[in-house]
Amino acid sequence: MPDLDLIIRNARVATASDTFHCDIGIRAGRIALLGEGLPAGLREIDAAGRTVTPGGVDAHCHLDQPMEGPAKMADDFLSGTRSAACGGTTTVIPFAAQAKGESLAAAVQDYHGRAEGKASVDYAFHLIVSDPTPAVLTQELPALIAQGYTSFKVYMTYDDLKLDDGQMLDVLDVARQHGALAMIHAENADCIEWLTKRLEAAGRTAPRWHAHARPMLVEREATHRAISLSQLVDVPILIVHVSGREAIEQIRWARSHGLSVFAETCPQYLFLTAEDLGIDDSYHGARCICSPPPRDKANQQVIWDGLADGLFTVFSSDHAPFTYEGSDGKKPGGEEVAFRHIPNGIPGLETRLSLLYSEGVLGGRITLQKFVELTSTNPAKAYGLHPRKGTIAVGGDADLVVWDERDFTLRNGQLHHAVDYTPYEGMRLKAWPALTLLRGETVWDGQSFTGKAGRGKFLPCGTPTLLPRRS
Ligand code: DUC
Numbered sequence: 001m002p003d004l005d006l007i008i009r010n011a012r013v014a015t016a017s018d019t020f021h022c023d024i025g026i027r028a029g030r031i032a033l034l035g036e037g038l039p040a041g042l043r044e045i046d047a048a049g050r051t052v053t054p055g056g057v058d059a060h061c062h063l064d065q066p067m068e069g070p071a072k073m074a075d076d077f078l079s080g081t082r083s084a085a086c087g088g089t090t091t092v093i094p095f096a097a098q099a100k101g102e103s104l105a106a107a108v109q110d111y112h113g114r115a116e117g118k119a120s121v122d123y124a125f126h127l128i129v130s131d132p133t134p135a136v137l138t139q140e141l142p143a144l145i146a147q148g149y150t151s152f153k154v155y156m157t158y159d160d161l162k163l164d165d166g167q168m169l170d171v172l173d174v175a176r177q178h179g180a181l182a183m184i185h186a187e188n189a190d191c192i193e194w195l196t197k198r199l200e201a202a203g204r205t206a207p208r209w210h211a212h213a214r215p216m217l218v219e220r221e222a223t224h225r226a227i228s229l230s231q232l233v234d235v236p237i238l239i240v241h242v243s244g245r246e247a248i249e250q251i252r253w254a255r256s257h258g259l260s261v262f263a264e265t266c267p268q269y270l271f272l273t274a275e276d277l278g279i280d281d282s283y284h285g286a287r288c289i290c291s292p293p294p295r296d297k298a299n300q301q302v303i304w305d306g307l308a309d310g311l312f313t314v315f316s317s318d319h320a321p322f323t324y325e326g327s328d329g330k331k332p333g334g335e336e337v338a339f340r341h342i343p344n345g346i347p348g349l350e351t352r353l354s355l356l357y358s359e360g361v362l363g364g365r366i367t368l369q370k371f372v373e374l375t376s377t378n379p380a381k382a383y384g385l386h387p388r389k390g391t392i393a394v395g396g397d398a399d400l401v402v403w404d405e406r407d408f409t410l411r412n413g414q415l416h417h418a419v420d421y422t423p424y425e426g427m428r429l430k431a432w433p434a435l436t437l438l439r440g441e442t443v444w445d446g447q448s449f450t451g452k453a454g455r456g457k458f459l460p461c462g463t464p465t466l467l468p469r470r471s
């Protein structure tokens, strides 16, 4: 048997089901052996006293996604995947977005061009379906699902992306027929527009009013409608970026009626509140504008409860990076604009794992197993990448994070994204990756990014494996 390329000795290995002590033997980028006292490898790393988890799978992030000008995402695949690696994430699943009037296949081709030669961690694509023409429904979407794009997002809000209920039913039906997973952005577009106009008429256009234009009610209504549409079609769905109690109540209702409704939440709903958008008319709060908006402390607790008790399947960043100072970011054209015109989204790819590990695991709110399940194993299963990704098992890719448990104060200067702020500036955190391995290669050594642009591979996705196969 050829030598092992690398051995991680004395690791405290955590998977979604167990924690155990062993050596991890790596050959040709994959985990070849798990055991005690493995024979010497060509290279060895001592992980004594350290926890080792699977590399993170961030199943909801936006990188270099084309926008209507002047807004432009700050991170492309170069800076975005570098940032991912330094935060312990080894697989990202951003979105190939169809513009209305555009072919879906053209969007995918364009997006491959954006990733190739730049990605330093592995990547797959979700689709965004914004124009479900007959050709998209009957030809393009089924063909793309067969080629490994097995999940797509649909929006119930945003003028350039939203689908009406009939269109939602049509795309859900394609998901059912072809075994894809539909991800739903659930907010009621007409209510948001009505509220926005009233706020504008009253001169309430500062960033903080964004949260008033998108209250929990609009998310709750759309969540319930999405559940009803999926029930009509009889297909599982995943509700993305769930922000608080009322949406969770709808999902619990669906589950109690036997419906396969999965849910995702994100760091902003645990660590930010609407007050971060401003308590007066200052523009600083533009940094934290995202949709749905962060809620309040009580809703944060409900999200923690949902993470601990299994309501949530996936914990993603929804990284949507815009600079604060740049003229293509939160100040379009260099101006402080009304909240309606501020690009939605905050950075979070690099901080996702550390935030949840620090406050969730080390804060005593969730188990280490739950952490692995939410940040790695379940996203890999939901999007058909497991067991190659998302676990520590013989035969799987050697994507690993060795954790350094120490207190520090988070500063944007230590992050590797191309955004000029982090919403979590000054937070006291308790852990950060000491080492990130992508298929056995060090991409973050605890001090520096050591990955290489172009080393990240495109991953065609298989059928989601969260549910038993339908016959
Ligand atoms: N909301 C989204 O739906 N996508 C990107 C960022 C955001 O805030």
Ligand code: ZN
Pocket (backbone or CB within 6 Å): 185, 240, 241, 291
């Ligand atoms: Zn969304």
Ligand code: ZN
Pocket (backbone or CB within 6 Å): 060, 061, 062, 318, 320
């Ligand atoms: Zn998003």
